[in-house]
Amino acid sequence: MQTEPIKQKCTLLMREICTQLQAIHVDQLERKWITISLLVIGLFVGIITIDALFHGINPPSKVETIESASLHLSQEFAEDNLGVQVEASGKIIIRMVAGRYSFFPKHIDVPAETPLTFRWVSMDVLHGVHIPMTNMSTMIVPGYVAEITTTFPQPGEYPLLCNEYCGLGHNHMWSNISVVAKETWTAPAKSSAKGGSNNE
Amino acid sequence: MNDAATRKLALSNLWVAFIAFILACFMGEYQVLERSGFITALNSPSVYFASVSTHGVLMAFVLTTFFIMGFGYYIATTSLKQPIWNIKLAWAGFAVSLFGTVLAAIPLLTGNASVLYTFYLPMLAHAAFYIGATLLIVGSWFWCVIMLVMFSQWKKANPGLPVPLAMFATTANALLWLWTSAGVAVEVLFQAIPLALGWIDSIDPGLARTLFAWTLHPIVYFWLIPAYTAFYVFVPKQAGGFLFSDEVARAALIVLVVFALPIGFHHLYMDPEQGKGWKLLHGVGTFVVAIPTLVTGFTVIASLEIAGRLRGGKGLFGWILSLPWTNTMVLSVILALLMLIFGGFGGIVNASYAMNAMVHNTAWVPGHFHLIFGGTTVIMYFAVAYYLWPLLVGKPLFSNALALFQLWTWFIGMSILTTPWHVLGLLGQPRRISSVVYNNLLTLAWKPYEFMMIFGGLILLGSACLLIYNLAKTQLNPSSEAFDQQVEYAEPLHAVTSLPEYLNGFKLWNKVIAVLMVISFGFPILQFFFMDTFGSSGWGN
Numbered sequence: 143m144q145t146e147p148i149k150q151k152c153t154l155l156m157r158e159i160c161t162q163l164q165a166i167h168v169d170q171l172e173r174k175w176i177t178i179s180l181l182v183i184g185l186f187v188g189i190i191t192i193d194a195l196f197h198g199i200n201p202p203s204k205v206e207t208i209e210s211a212s213l214h215l216s217q218e219f220a221e222d223n224l225g226v227q228v229e230a231s232g233k234i235i236i237r238m239v240a241g242r243y244s245f246f247p248k249h250i251d252v253p254a255e256t257p258l259t260f261r262w263v264s265m266d267v268l269h270g271v272h273i274p275m276t277n278m279s280t281m282i283v284p285g286y287v288a289e290i291t292t293t294f295p296q297p298g299e300y301p302l303l304c305n306e307y308c309g310l311g312h313n314h315m316w317s318n319i320s321v322v323a324k325e326t327w328t329a330p331a332k333s334s335a336k337g338g339s340n341n342e
Numbered sequence: 343m344n345d346a347a348t349r350k351l352a353l354s355n356l357w358v359a360f361i362a363f364i365l366a367c368f369m370g371e372y373q374v375l376e377r378s379g380f381i382t383a384l385n386s387p388s389v390y391f392a393s394v395s396t397h398g399v400l401m402a403f404v405l406t407t408f409f410i411m412g413f414g415y416y417i418a419t420t421s422l423k424q425p426i427w428n429i430k431l432a433w434a435g436f437a438v439s440l441f442g443t444v445l446a447a448i449p450l451l452t453g454n455a456s457v458l459y460t461f462y463l464p465m466l467a468h469a470a471f472y473i474g475a476t477l478l479i480v481g482s483w484f485w486c487v488i489m490l491v492m493f494s495q496w497k498k499a500n501p502g503l504p505v506p507l508a509m510f511a512t513t514a515n516a517l518l519w520l521w522t523s524a525g526v527a528v529e530v531l532f533q534a535i536p537l538a539l540g541w542i543d544s545i546d547p548g549l550a551r552t553l554f555a556w557t558l559h560p561i562v563y564f565w566l567i568p569a570y571t572a573f574y575v576f577v578p579k580q581a582g583g584f585l586f587s588d589e590v591a592r593a594a595l596i597v598l599v600v601f602a603l604p605i606g607f608h609h610l611y612m613d614p615e616q617g618k619g620w621k622l623l624h625g626v627g628t629f630v631v632a633i634p635t636l637v638t639g640f641t642v643i644a645s646l647e648i649a650g651r652l653r654g655g656k657g658l659f660g661w662i663l664s665l666p667w668t669n670t671m672v673l674s675v676i677l678a679l680l681m682l683i684f685g686g687f688g689g690i691v692n693a694s695y696a697m698n699a700m701v702h703n704t705a706w707v708p709g710h711f712h713l714i715f716g717g718t719t720v721i722m723y724f725a726v727a728y729y730l731w732p733l734l735v736g737k738p739l740f741s742n743a744l745a746l747f748q749l750w751t752w753f754i755g756m757s758i759l760t761t762p763w764h765v766l767g768l769l770g771q772p773r774r775i776s777s778v779v780y781n782n783l784l785t786l787a788w789k790p791y792e793f794m795m796i797f798g799g800l801i802l803l804g805s806a807c808l809l810i811y812n813l814a815k816t817q818l819n820p821s822s823e824a825f826d827q828q829v830e831y832a833e834p835l836h837a838v839t840s841l842p843e844y845l846n847g848f849k850l851w852n853k854v855i856a857v858l859m860v861i862s863f864g865f866p867i868l869q870f871f872f873m874d875t876f877g878s879s880g881w882g883n
Contacts, residue, residue, distance in 0.1 A: 159844075166589040166593075166841070166842065166845065167587070167589055167836055168587070168589065168590060169586070169587060169590075171644070172586075172587060172590055172637075172640065172641075172644075175636075175637070175640045176633075176637060179632075179633050179636040179637065180633065182636075183629045183630065183632055183633055183636075186629055186690065186694070187626050187629045190622070190625060190626075190629075190694060190695045190696075191622065191626070193695075193696070194618070194622050194695065194696070199695075199696045200618040200621075200622075200695070200696055201611040201612055201618065201621060201695065201696050201698060201699060202612060202614060203614070203616065203617050203618035203621055204614065205614065205615060205616065205617050205869075205873070206614070207873055207874055207875050207876060208876065209876040210876060210878060211876070211878075211879070266464075266878075266881055267462070267464055267465050267878075267881045268462055268464070268465070268547060270612070270702075270703050270772075272702070272703065272704065272770070272772065274704075274769070274770020274771075274784060275770055277696075277699040277700060278699075279612055279699040279700070279702050279703075280612050280614065281610075281612045281613045281614065281703075282614075283547050283548055283551065283613060283614055283615055284464060284547050284878040285546060285547055285548055285615075285875060285876045285877070285878055286548055286614040286615050287614060288613075288614035289614070299782075301770075301780055301782040301784060303770070303772050303780065304772070305702070305703035305704065305772035305773070305774075306462075306703055306774070307391070307458055307462060307465075307774040308465070309465065309881070309882075309883045310387045310388055310391060310456070310883055311387070312387075312774065312775060312776075313387060313775045313776055313777050313778070313779050314779055316779075316780050318782070
């Protein structure tokens with residue numbers, strides 16, 4: 143590999159760019175403003191990047207495919223498996239299907255102050271789901287599983303709204319979710335039969 | 343160079359733009375009324391979504407594309423002092439775009455393309471909608487070619503001389519648009535049209551969204567650059583001063599064009615088909631593209647300050663009062679900057695990666711883009727129209743007072759419309775709903791804001807009608823007085839006699855864009871061909 147000529151060419155190019163950059167007139171005040179702008183933007187980018195890399199604060203981004211046309215035949219999203227389940231490890235997984243114009247199952251109870259992993263799939267078109275005032279928000283794209291883990295700090299009744307246009311009945315696509323105090327929440331019978339704990 | 347042939351061409355393009363605009367304004371007011379639910383007789387999701395789809399297409403695609411073409415032709419001939427290269431091609435582009443618009447309008451207005459202007463595959467519209475939209479874009483490519491040819495012809499004829507800033511900005515926009523439109527063109531040609539015509543059975547919605555995201559961010563800069571062009575080349579002169587810096591203006595435009603392109607995934611932050619690393623990369627780029635806007639704000643305000651002081655303004659803020667507030671261009675830029683400050687703040691929130699979850703697809707988002715597009719950008723379209731119309735028709739403006747009133751009412755209306763819209767988003771209201779049927783207490787808090795929006799929309803509609811009235815009257819007025827005003831481009835404070843090539847052309851930047859696009863879209867697009875993906879069949883609405 144001959145890297146020397148390439149290196150030389152690169153330094154030459156850089157040097158040329160630098161002299162050209164110095165050739166243009168930039169006012170003193172302008173320089174100051176550009177520096178301030180760069181610092182402000184650098185601060186924003188820095189906070190976001192540190193949060194993403196070290197605190198794991200990211201948008202839902204697990205790239206996982208699934209065949210939307212035959213969800214009912216799939217192991218995971220067959221009707222019996224939908225809703226809240228507690229894994230053997232104690233992890234709570236909530237499997238939900240979005241389809242014009244409803245979320246299935248219609249109603250779920252989940253514990254407050256507990257990490258919950260939602261797995262959303264669409265059986266037809268694009269949908270989106272948002273629980274207002276929380277960060278439980280994700281697009282539901284047919285062909286993909288949208289996975290998002292979040293925690294609800296406050297018990298209460300929350301609306302669960304479709305927030306992506308999915309057809310003329312889009313307005314009617316919504317349901318409610320009950321967030322109950324951690325102490326009073328009990329795992330649905332089916333999953334405890336499987337031996338799961340209720341995350342106490 | 344202000345020949346009759348160019349004037350006719352520019353005027354035809356601009357009229358199509360503003361006719362589309364006024365039609366869409368009526369739809370907008372109907373939509374806030376319908377959405378509020380105050381008049382139950384209006385309730386109809388099918389009419390609402392047909393209207394919203396048409397409103398979006400007219401405002402985002404028709405108004406902008408035709409305005410940019412008309413404005414560009416006029417800039418090219420007057421700043422380069424050359425006739426339009428191949429004016430027949432320019433008219434052919436106009437015809438193709440207009441035919442496309444009409445073709446797309448038929449399914450839109452009959453409710454056969456209620457898929458919103460962002461397409462949303464696998465929901466499927468009538469094929470005529472996609473073909474019409476494609477033709478609208480293809481026609482605009484004719485314009486791009488003409489701008490690029492005129493730019494390089496002038497450079498060849500004037501070696502070593504700086505290209506006039508107005509033409510530099512316009513060519514930057516033409517180049518940006520060619521890169522930008524490639525994404526949606528691929529989506530429409532290889533996914534939407536074949537699926538709508540039944541040539542293929544299924545498409546991958548993940549790929550469709552990725553391709554649309556390619557287009558979705560830079561397209562807003564395609565709309566915005568004419569406003570920035572007016573900031574740089576008209577405003578300083580109209581205010582009675584000088585452009586603060588010509589070189590920095592060029593540098594800002596270049597950074598805008600280069601970084602507008604590889605950042606589209608901030609529209610996909612909440613999507614499952616792209617990984618977090620790619621989203622973060624595009625997120626960082628999104629912040630970078632805020633820098634040229636911050637620089638533009640500085641240059642414009644500095645230019646205004648020079649003008650204010652030349653006009654005798656004293657003190658830290660005294661120069662603001664001595665600006666010519668009765669000049670339509672100056673008033674527009676002040677109002678545009680005010681809206682840009684708030685709109686830009688909202689944009690930073692949207693761009694903030696994981697925080698986007700709080701506002702994604704809520705009413706906050708249309709609130710944001712109405713403020714920054716309908717506000718900042720469109721008010722500069724008005725300013726350009728008020729400035730160019732007399733030059734194009736050879737008669738003085740029908741009424742300057744009416745124009746000032748129109749600009750103020752547009753600003754006030756937009757503030758009344760978009761402030762509650764943002765609040766609704768923070769209160770959790772989704773965008774793109776035609777009525778509120780959720781049986782939840784939360785919705786009670788939404789009512790007063792929806793009520794305010796009706797008034798905002800009404801003021802905007804009235805304001806829009808005044809614009810059209812003023813422009814039509816200017817043109818139709820039987821005026822006998824001789825009108826020989828010429829277009830005046832702003833002079834920079836320091837005259838630019840020579841420029842390094844990278845500030846006077848786009849060869850280098852084209853390569854930079856190509857590299858950045860490969861980095862930021864290469865793998866994210868290719869992954870769909872390596873993953874085990876499952877297609878979706880088309881769905882009606």
